[in-house]
Amino acid sequence: GRAWQHRTRMRPGSFTAKYGVVILVWFEAHETREGAIQRERQIKKWNRLWKLRLIEEMNPGWHDLFERLEPD
Template identity: 55%
Template sequence: MSRIYLVYIMANRKRGAVYTGVTGNPEGRVWQHKNHVFKGSFTDRYDCDKLVWYEVHEDVEAAILREKRIKEWHRPWKDRLIEAMNPGWRDLSKDLGF
């Protein structure tokens, strides 16, 4: 089985602060955000503890490139991306069993 990489967006509430990231350990990384492991980080300061959007990649370079591109987007584009998958901005980590 090949490794998967997740490009993801964490948020603190609907249309609130958002953080875009990439990881090869989705469950562990989401746990870190939810448990404020990195004190003083953006997700810690703004309480971004809800996984509101994600995209699965099999190629790490493609995942990193996608993350970088999304980080450059204007905020309304990110909101539309999230709402296309998750109109209610629910915490999708529960759906994934995290």
Template identity: 50%
Template sequence: MANRKNGAIYTGSTSKLVQRVYQHREMLVEGFTKTHGCVLLVWFEAHEDLQEARRRELQIKRWKRSWKVRMVEETNPDWRDLWVEIQG
């Protein structure tokens, strides 16, 4: 989640992506995303196993910011909101 291109970036994991993104977009979740206005889904990864997803989340959280920005821009150079694409 991000608040704008090259802005604040939030990394998390969930078993219900659509529901969780909705909560962030509507600012229903206290914490970093609400404080920083991170309402744009700019990147995501799907995993079969929630533990695997959690390990990946923790790995990415340890990354330098420049690595996270590069990861987003490799697949979403304009930082467009992917919310429309994940809705059923």
């Protein structure tokens, strides 16, 4: 649900709306919302090179992964 909200810019003021980001190049599934939030906070502290490496490991072609998401 949240990825769709970002893609359709339903979240005004978000990073994705501000910068016109529409391609999903990386994601992780988590058992709980709390686990996902904890991981998001961890990754936000990383430097750009670490984040780029994370994307490259999962999606070296930088393809849009939105269609691979399972509905909420």
